[in-house]
Amino acid sequence: MDRSLLFQQLANALSLGSLYALIAIGYTMVYGILRLINFAHGDVFMLGAYIAFYAVSAAAMPWWAAFAVAIGLTGLFGIGLERVAYRPLRDSPKISIMISAIGASFLIENLGVVVFGGRPKSFASIPLFDTVVHFGSVSVLSVSLFIPVFTGLILAVLLWIVGRTKTGMAMRAVSTDVDAARLMAIDVNRVISFTFGVGSLLAALGGIMWTMKYPQLNPLMGVMPGLKCFIAAVIGGIGNIAGAVLGGLLLGFIEIMVVAFLPQLTGYRDALAFVLLIVVLMAKPSGLLGKRQAVKV
Amino acid sequence: MLAIEKLSVHYGGIHALQGIGFEVPDGKIVSLIGANGAGKSTTLKSIVGLVKPSSGTASWNGEALTGLPTKDIVERGVVLVPEGRRVFANLTVDENLTLGAYARKDKDGIAADRKRVFELFPRLDERKRQKAGTLSGGEQQMLAVGRALMSRPKLLMMDEPSLGLAPIVVKMIFGIVREINRTGVTVLLIEQNAKAALEIADRGYVLETGRITLQGSGAELLADDRVRKAYLGEAQ
Numbered sequence: 001m002d003r004s005l006l007f008q009q010l011a012n013a014l015s016l017g018s019l020y021a022l023i024a025i026g027y028t029m030v031y032g033i034l035r036l037i038n039f040a041h042g043d044v045f046m047l048g049a050y051i052a053f054y055a056v057s058a059a060a061m062p063w064w065a066a067f068a069v070a071i072g073l074t075g076l077f078g079i080g081l082e083r084v085a086y087r088p089l090r091d092s093p094k095i096s097i098m099i100s101a102i103g104a105s106f107l108i109e110n111l112g113v114v115v116f117g118g119r120p121k122s123f124a125s126i127p128l129f130d131t132v133v134h135f136g137s138v139s140v141l142s143v144s145l146f147i148p149v150f151t152g153l154i155l156a157v158l159l160w161i162v163g164r165t166k167t168g169m170a171m172r173a174v175s176t177d178v179d180a181a182r183l184m185a186i187d188v189n190r191v192i193s194f195t196f197g198v199g200s201l202l203a204a205l206g207g208i209m210w211t212m213k214y215p216q217l218n219p220l221m222g223v224m225p226g227l228k229c230f231i232a233a234v235i236g237g238i239g240n241i242a243g244a245v246l247g248g249l250l251l252g253f254i255e256i257m258v259v260a261f262l263p264q265l266t267g268y269r270d271a272l273a274f275v276l277l278i279v280v281l282m283a284k285p286s287g288l289l290g291k292r293q294a295v296k297v
Numbered sequence: 298m299l300a301i302e303k304l305s306v307h308y309g310g311i312h313a314l315q316g317i318g319f320e321v322p323d324g325k326i327v328s329l330i331g332a333n334g335a336g337k338s339t340t341l342k343s344i345v346g347l348v349k350p351s352s353g354t355a356s357w358n359g360e361a362l363t364g365l366p367t368k369d370i371v372e373r374g375v376v377l378v379p380e381g382r383r384v385f386a387n388l389t390v391d392e393n394l395t396l397g398a399y400a401r402k403d404k405d406g407i408a409a410d411r412k413r414v415f416e417l418f419p420r421l422d423e424r425k426r427q428k429a430g431t432l433s434g435g436e437q438q439m440l441a442v443g444r445a446l447m448s449r450p451k452l453l454m455m456d457e458p459s460l461g462l463a464p465i466v467v468k469m470i471f472g473i474v475r476e477i478n479r480t481g482v483t484v485l486l487i488e489q490n491a492k493a494a495l496e497i498a499d500r501g502y503v504l505e506t507g508r509i510t511l512q513g514s515g516a517e518l519l520a521d522d523r524v525r526k527a528y529l530g531e532a533q
Contacts, residue, residue, distance in 0.1 A: 166399070169392055173396055
């Protein structure tokens with residue numbers, strides 16, 4: 001096997017996997033706290049990309065300001081989404097809030113078609129992210145180097161927040177027992193808002209990086225990545241942040257490697273995630289890093 | 298003083314509390330006894346705002362608690378040790394205690410209270426790095442009490458602290474409750490273990506299917522025939 005081809009594919013896999021990981025973290029954090037699959041998470045990802053696009057193209061902001069604005073606004077959007085679509089249903093049966101999540105997803109996608117237009121838009125090239133870097137015979141797009149660095153940093157910061165800070169302790173408390181957390185004078189709503197905010201701004205960062213890599217936007221661009229990253233989170237053990245990163249990386253590697261070395265399967269690329277999901281769930285239903293949990297009645 | 302007036306709670310079609318009223322004077326221990334399903338837990342949960350009463354009020358030193366979010370009630374010093382301890386199993390003993398002081402900012406005071414909790418319960422000190430889920434039932438109850446103390450309660454409410462514990466541990470927990478009370482903390486205790494609860498109580502109330510049917514001093518209730526028959530398991 002050609003060595004440089006292998007390294008080339010490893011680099012591609014690492015960057016795609018890290019991107020998946022970034023988005024998977026949002027799923028897993030929200031699930032960890034609310035036991036809710038936020039089906040609109042992929043659409044939040046799309047929204048982040050679009051806001052960045054308009055901030056650069058319509059508001060003529062420099063790219064770094066546009067990215068910051070997009071990430072911030074998307075974080076706020078996530079907080080708002082929870083307020084409007086999930087909070088009123090928190091005491092209702094779980095199925096209601098799940099249906100609301102699916103509804104929110106369709107609503108955002110279709111509003112996207114109305115507001116942004118269904119025709120794909122292309123992101124103007126940003127030299128910092130759009131340079132080809134050569135390592136011997138391996139050449140990668142600079143954005144592919146940034147993504148794993150961002151994901152690594154974010155993972156470290158999140159693990160620190162969850163593991164070492166008081167806010168993180170409150171998050172773990174809410175995730176184990178909401179009423180007991182209330183009895184500790186923890187403002188449960190604030191903890192949940194914080195979680196949605198963080199998850200959504202990571203989705204925005206993921207969306208922006210995605211468009212740096214594949215510079216085309218359309219209102220349904222979040223559907224497939226959203227689904228795959230949800231799978232990544234489940235594979236890693238949903239509710240577990242490190243697990244989401246592991247799941248994302250694994251998914252990225254398998255996708256890239258199968259397409260690279262078994263090109264006859266290229267057409268099944270998107271199906272691989274689901275195959276992997278089935279295999280992992282059969283072997284370890286709680287995911288790779290997940291713990292078995294008794295269902296609370 | 299905690300004053301409960303005409304407190305009613307409905308769960309769907311079930312009228313769990315039917316307009317009960319009682320008082321917990323400052324510095325006293327008051328026990329509320331009754332059988333399973335009489336509405337004891339519901340009473341405490343509606344005082345701290347985990348359950349919304351359909352009518353009636355709970356007030357603390359003249360201020361209505363009803364309608365306030367739980368967080369605000371706890372910050373006023375009205376603290377509940379819930380039934381079944383409900384310690385955070387996947388957090389360490391130390392972290393559980395830290396969460397007990399979640400709303401407080403006074404670092405020195407928190408450190409002093411942590412020290413005091415460890416003096417009251419040396420077992421917790423030995424196990425402070427351990428996950429709470431790995432503790433025995435009695436140790437978890439100690440942690441639940443310690444965690445509540447970390448919030449500097451003025452009124453400590455305890456829901457079935459003796460549930461599922463060995464008699465020797467029960468005795469120890471009740472001893473600690475008395476000790477806490479001596480430091481000026483008012484205590485409202487809910488128990489199926491009527492004897493233990495009435496023995497340390499200044500005042501007791503009997504709750505039956507959502508209504509208060511008897512009241513008196515702890516000693517009076519212990520001597521009352523109806524109480525002896527129904528709750529102390531004594532034959533006539």
